[in-house]
Amino acid sequence: MDIGWSGLTLDSSSLDLINPKRFKSNNTHRLFTNPLTMSTTGGDVDDNKTKTSNAASEFRFPESLSGIQDREHDEFSSGVARENDREVLGEVDFFSDKKSRVCRDDVYDAGFRVKKEEQDDRTDVNTCLNLRTRSDQSVTDDEESSEMEDKRTKNEMVKLRDELKKVTIENQKLRELLTQVSNSYASLQMHLVSLMQQQQEQQNKAIEAADKSEETIVPRQFLDLDLFRAPGQAEDVSNSSSEDRTRSGGSFAAEKRNNEVRDGKRLGREEIPETESNKVQKVNNNSQTTFDQPTEAIMRKARVSVRARSEAPMISDGCQWRKYGQKMAKGNPCPRAYYRCTMATGCPVRKQVQRCAEDRSILITTYEGNHNHPLPPAAVAMASTTTAAANMLLSGSISSHDGMMNPTNLLARAVLPCSTSMATISASAPFPTVTLDLTHSPPPPNGSNSTPSIAAANNNIHHNLLTQRPQQQQMTNLSPDILPHVIGQALYNQSKFSGLQFSGGFPSAAFSQPHAVANTITALTADPNFTAALAAVITSMINDSNHRVGEGNNKNQ
DNA sequence: CGTTTTTGACCCGCGC
DNA sequence: GCGCGGGTCAAAAACG
Numbered sequence: 001m002d003i004g005w006s007g008l009t010l011d012s013s014s015l016d017l018i019n020p021k022r023f024k025s026n027n028t029h030r031l032f033t034n035p036l037t038m039s040t041t042g043g044d045v046d047d048n049k050t051k052t053s054n055a056a057s058e059f060r061f062p063e064s065l066s067g068i069q070d071r072e073h074d075e076f077s078s079g080v081a082r083e084n085d086r087e088v089l090g091e092v093d094f095f096s097d098k099k100s101r102v103c104r105d106d107v108y109d110a111g112f113r114v115k116k117e118e119q120d121d122r123t124d125v126n127t128c129l130n131l132r133t134r135s136d137q138s139v140t141d142d143e144e145s146s147e148m149e150d151k152r153t154k155n156e157m158v159k160l161r162d163e164l165k166k167v168t169i170e171n172q173k174l175r176e177l178l179t180q181v182s183n184s185y186a187s188l189q190m191h192l193v194s195l196m197q198q199q200q201e202q203q204n205k206a207i208e209a210a211d212k213s214e215e216t217i218v219p220r221q222f223l224d225l226d227l228f229r230a231p232g233q234a235e236d237v238s239n240s241s242s243e244d245r246t247r248s249g250g251s252f253a254a255e256k257r258n259n260e261v262r263d264g265k266r267l268g269r270e271e272i273p274e275t276e277s278n279k280v281q282k283v284n285n286n287s288q289t290t291f292d293q294p295t296e297a298i299m300r301k302a303r304v305s306v307r308a309r310s311e312a313p314m315i316s317d318g319c320q321w322r323k324y325g326q327k328m329a330k331g332n333p334c335p336r337a338y339y340r341c342t343m344a345t346g347c348p349v350r351k352q353v354q355r356c357a358e359d360r361s362i363l364i365t366t367y368e369g370n371h372n373h374p375l376p377p378a379a380v381a382m383a384s385t386t387t388a389a390a391n392m393l394l395s396g397s398i399s400s401h402d403g404m405m406n407p408t409n410l411l412a413r414a415v416l417p418c419s420t421s422m423a424t425i426s427a428s429a430p431f432p433t434v435t436l437d438l439t440h441s442p443p444p445p446n447g448s449n450s451t452p453s454i455a456a457a458n459n460n461i462h463h464n465l466l467t468q469r470p471q472q473q474q475m476t477n478l479s480p481d482i483l484p485h486v487i488g489q490a491l492y493n494q495s496k497f498s499g500l501q502f503s504g505g506f507p508s509a510a511f512s513q514p515h516a517v518a519n520t521i522t523a524l525t526a527d528p529n530f531t532a533a534l535a536a537v538i539t540s541m542i543n544d545s546n547h548r549v550g551e552g553n554n555k556n557q
Numbered sequence: 558c559g560t561t562t563t564t565g566a567c568c569c570g571c572g573c
Numbered sequence: 574g575c576g577c578g579g580g581t582c583a584a585a586a587a588c589g
Contacts, residue, residue, distance in 0.1 A: 322561065324582075325582080326563075329578080330579085352580095
């Protein structure tokens, strides 16, 4: 333990806690080197029962914090200083109280201190004698008592330091809690806005559907929502966790297809069979009841695509995947691989991995769906990314591209308007996709490589953990391996899944992280710049997509 | 031997 | 209705 550091911290805290005005007149000397100034000022401020006791206590406090310097005071201080040395006796009891109380007492209740001194078997008479006579004998007594007092003072100081540490830690925890609550509040607001917009859109859709056809054209999302929801889950959609909300977060069309043929050949693996009559019934109910369900449907449809330079066949996102297919996609000589999350049976999360046709060093990983199981810390990041991206898409509009692209959501307005080209939103069919493009960085302010290698990026990450870096670069230099962790965790912190993923094992997984990852995430999220960087990412997504929509040039994977 | 990957077949939506 | 493309299944093969 660095005593010096601790002492300084304590002093500074004490400065804040006592009365900053008191030290205004001080020069550059350390706190304990200016007892007279302090005592004088304090004497003026306090309303005093005895001026001596006030003066003594005023500079006693910092002196005790330093845990030394009695002799130094004798060296250059006046008789008042000596008096103060003696008066340290009263300081012991004084510091036996909690710090905050000490400070309050110190400033506002001189009389209280006098009583404390009396309790310490020391009388005002002694003090007065010392003040008036300053005889050799009294000085000797004072020295002896000062030595004893020093020991006691040191002990008290140790206690105080421990106490201060505890208070500091507690304060930090409270701040973090406040930040989380604020983020949750913001995300909930965002979610509310999205729900209101969806309500509006839903009404418009219903009107249009009624006009176009007599046949029931119910949004398929509704069907899917109910089909994938286990019995009993339909009632608590708004409160459900991510896993509940994403009973089938995979390919929307495919899942729908599976559902449609469920009565026949393909009985779903994880889905629960349901009859057509049930579908219709639920559809009818849904059209009247909840607005969360279209939201949920869109969340399943939403995808998050990550473009990153990587020689590895896959970016490590913390999850376990099983390859279930591979296809040659049109317009790309590189095959597209399909993976399914195998961390839990029935987990609907899937991802596609494909190399970019233009630049095969770029790996495009597209995620869809939300996990229905607790996740390891590293996986929390990417899972949160996909969900947050879905929420972000929802924060605009689910059916109107213009509406979706308008940065009307609260988060977008709240964040800094710094924009990069690393993130785009594609609202074109069939799935709205958020693309995080990590293959090109904005002009680096310190001359770092615009397309850093993985190793270099890792170095940057590690460096970022220790130093404050420009947020843009901090986000865009992330290595493909770490990026999901960073962004995902950030989005997780930012949105808390719009308040939708608090239940279940997800948060527990997030907060029971192994130390290494936890430290990394903590270091990142504790950085206020990181929050701003996160906001910048989301803003850039919205802003960038705004431009693209305006140009009628939607980017699609 | 259990798990994972490969790969051809299959299904479906969509456009023509 | 047909073909195309995307996505998934499932048996076989490969792997540890």
